[in-house]
Amino acid sequence: MKGGAKKTVVAKIKLQIPAGKANPSPPVGPALGQRGLNIMEFCKQFNDRTKDMEVGMPIPVVIEAYADKTFTFITKTPPTSYLVKKKAGVASGSKTPGREFAGKITMPQIEEIAKMKMADMGVDSLEAAISQVIGTAASAGIKVEA
Structure with missing residues (x-):
C-alpha cells in the first residue's frame, strides 16, 4: 500500500x-x-x-x-479437533461421544493446545481456552485425564 x-x-x-x-x-x-x-x-x-x-x-x-x-x-492455527485427535493418537473421534471413547489426552496436552490456539479463539484467558479445548475433546469422544 x-x-x-x-x-x-x-x-x-x-x-x-x-x-x-x-x-x-x-x-x-x-x-x-x-x-x-x-x-x-x-x-x-x-x-x-x-x-x-x-x-x-x-x-x-x-x-x-x-x-x-x-x-x-x-x-491460522490448525483446527482444535485436529490437534486433539493428533495428541490422542487417533485418526477419528468416537462414533458415540459420551458413551464410547476413541482415545485419551492429558491436561498438559490440553494446555499445550490451548496456548497454541489462544490467538485464534478470541478468548482472554488461558482457562477459557483450556475449557474450549476440553469441550472439543469431549465432543470427539476423547477422554481427558488429569
Missing part, C-alpha cells in the same frame, strides 16, 4: 488447505479464479509460508481479495 492509498477489499475467502500442499485444484482454484486472482502465486506463497509445518496439516487461511486483483492472506 504505497503512498497511503487504501485498497478496496472485494472479497474475503476462507479456506482450509493442507500445509505445503496448496495447488490449483479445488478448493483453491475455483475460489481464487472466480475473483480473478493469480492462483499459482497464492499457491507458491502459501506453500512457502507453511513449509516448516507438518506437511498435510490442515491450515485455515483467510484471503482478502482486492479490486486490483491482488490479495493478502493470513494463516
Whole structure:
C-alpha cells in the first residue's frame, strides 16, 4: 500500500488447505479464479509460508481479495479437533461421544493446545481456552485425564 492509498477489499475467502500442499485444484482454484486472482502465486506463497509445518496439516487461511486483483492472506492455527485427535493418537473421534471413547489426552496436552490456539479463539484467558479445548475433546469422544 504505497503512498497511503487504501485498497478496496472485494472479497474475503476462507479456506482450509493442507500445509505445503496448496495447488490449483479445488478448493483453491475455483475460489481464487472466480475473483480473478493469480492462483499459482497464492499457491507458491502459501506453500512457502507453511513449509516448516507438518506437511498435510490442515491450515485455515483467510484471503482478502482486492479490486486490483491482488490479495493478502493470513494463516491460522490448525483446527482444535485436529490437534486433539493428533495428541490422542487417533485418526477419528468416537462414533458415540459420551458413551464410547476413541482415545485419551492429558491436561498438559490440553494446555499445550490451548496456548497454541489462544490467538485464534478470541478468548482472554488461558482457562477459557483450556475449557474450549476440553469441550472439543469431549465432543470427539476423547477422554481427558488429569
